[in-house]
Amino acid sequence: MKKIAVLTSGGDAPGMNACIRSILLTAEHYNLQVLGYKHGYNGLVEQDYRLLNAEHVVNIIQRGGTILKSGRCLDFHTEATVRIAASNLDELQIDALLVIGGNGSFKGAHHLSKFWKGQVIGLPGTIDNDIGGTDATIGYYTAIETALESIDKVRDTADAFERIFLIEVMGKHAGFIALNAAIASAADRVLLPELCENIQDEIDKTIEHLKHVYSKRGVSSYIIVASENLIAGGAVTLAKMIADQTQIECRPVILGHVQRGGSPVSQDRVLATKLGAYGVEQAINGENDIMIGEQNSQAVKHKLAVSWQDKKPVDEYLLKIQQQLFK
Ligand code: F6P
Numbered sequence: 001m002k003k004i005a006v007l008t009s010g011g012d013a014p015g016m017n018a019c020i021r022s023i024l025l026t027a028e029h030y031n032l033q034v035l036g037y038k039h040g041y042n043g044l045v046e047q048d049y050r051l052l053n054a055e056h057v058v059n060i061i062q063r064g065g066t067i068l069k070s071g072r073c074l075d076f077h078t079e080a081t082v083r084i085a086a087s088n089l090d091e092l093q094i095d096a097l098l099v100i101g102g103n104g105s106f107k108g109a110h111h112l113s114k115f116w117k118g119q120v121i122g123l124p125g126t127i128d129n130d131i132g133g134t135d136a137t138i139g140y141y142t143a144i145e146t147a148l149e150s151i152d153k154v155r156d157t158a159d160a161f162e163r164i165f166l167i168e169v170m171g172k173h174a175g176f177i178a179l180n181a182a183i184a185s186a187a188d189r190v191l192l193p194e195l196c197e198n199i200q201d202e203i204d205k206t207i208e209h210l211k212h213v214y215s216k217r218g219v220s221s222y223i224i225v226a227s228e229n230l231i232a233g234g235a236v237t238l239a240k241m242i243a244d245q246t247q248i249e250c251r252p253v254i255l256g257h258v259q260r261g262g263s264p265v266s267q268d269r270v271l272a273t274k275l276g277a278y279g280v281e282q283a284i285n286g287e288n289d290i291m292i293g294e295q296n297s298q299a300v301k302h303k304l305a306v307s308w309q310d311k312k313p314v315d316e317y318l319l320k321i322q323q324q325l326f327k
Contacts, residue, residue: 001095001284003033005049008066009040009073009101009108012260013125013139015268016066018101021057022276026118028054030284035092041073041108042100044085061269064142064261070101076108086116094118096283098276103308104125106291110304113289116251122291122304123275127152127260130174132310133302134293138275140176141267142261147181150255151225155185158221164210164250166224166242168235170233170234170259173257175227177259182225183322190322191226191238194314199230203238207245228254259287274299 006023020036027034034052037043047191060067075081089097096119099109106122113120120255124131125234127143147169158165167187171177175192182190189209195202224242231238264272271294278299279292290301 001032002094003035003094004098004280004283005035005037005089005094006066006097006100006179007037007040007043007069007097008125009105010070011102011187012070012140013137014064014065014264015138015272016091016100016125017060018269018272019061019123019125019138019276020067022273023054023098023280024054024057024099026277026280030280032277032280035094036068039069039071040099041076041085041173042071042215044088045075045081045312047088049243056121062263064140064263072104073108077111082112089116089118096121097281098123098279100125102128103131104207106131106304106307109206110289119283119286119288121279121287123263123279124291124293124307128171129176130171130173130310130312131307133291133300133306135295136271138272139264142262142265143170143177144180144184145265146259146262147177147255150186150258151181151185151187152153152222154253155221155223158223162219162220162221164242166226166239166250166252166304168226168228168252168254170255171227172229174312178227179314179318179322183224183318187223187225189224191224191230192314193227194228196230204250207242207312210242210246210248
């Protein structure tokens with residue numbers, strides 16, 4: 001093995017730079033060249049890349065975003081596009097491609113593995129933490145901190161005005177950020193996609209809970225943390241529903257992409273560094289079509305398909321106590 005390539009794909013996540021740094025430094029340790037593709041799979045298809053060296057990764061461990069840029073390549077599920085990517089990789093004599101991204105990016109990597117003779121390895125990078133086969137994904141811990149900081153601030157003004165706020169956090173298909181930020185901020189209620197089977201029921205329970213709290217505490221602040229995408233119209237519609245049914249003003253706050261930015265917290269930097277190094281070592285071992293993760297503090301590898309087939313559940317116990325603590 002002489003040359004590997006790396007790209008960052010899909011929603012960027014704090015810690016992606018730390019992972020690129022770890023890949024580059026580990027590869028140099030083993031005398032491998034590293035090439036970085038720009039804008040995710042788009043760079044692979046357009047042969048937009050640069051050779052990376054140690055200078056490129058100085059002073060990046062603390063930076064959010066990704067020095068390689070990211071992107072979504074909607075055509076990557078087609079055979080024609082993936083064949084172009086495979087031939088571009090061959091032209092540059094790449095032996096292995098490391099993809100830092102989420103589920104969609106891993107599906108793309110798996111698809112590529114069917115048409116390319118080189119090795120593909122996925123490294124989980126997404127704030128959503130919705131990847132099976134790893135306890136956490138790169139960026140997830142930072143996103144919780146960012147959401148938490150904002151919720152604490154909203155609480156200050158909520159308390160001052162004794163208002164109700166519904167705070168929407170990211171996580172289109174998974175409630176990891178919502179549940180953990182809700183617990184850490186002592187939110188009164190949380191709404192997650194995992195409860196979506198009967199979301200109307202959960203909304204009704206929230207309204208009942210709010211009425212109950214008002215009857216017990218009198219007028220007071222009340223914080224609901226909700227994942228995005230639970231109902232059509234999102235937080236604005238949800239807040240209006242609550243206000244209409246309680247006759248109490250409910251203000252929506254959408255945290256949005258602020259959760260994707262910022263300097264990664266130490267847990268994300270350490271995780272990214274560990275997974276990056278392990279990814280390069282597994283490439284050298286000849287592994288293909290795998291994802292790298294960390295479970296019970298140990299670096300692990302799984303077939304790529306595990307990442308989307310093993311749906312990672314939110315912590316049921318945490319959910320139970322969240323509901324118990326705020327009666
Ligand atoms: O990266 C995951 C994620 O942040 C989701 O939580 C969110 O739904 C989505 O990306 C937003 O994507 P975009 O940046 O394309 O709006």
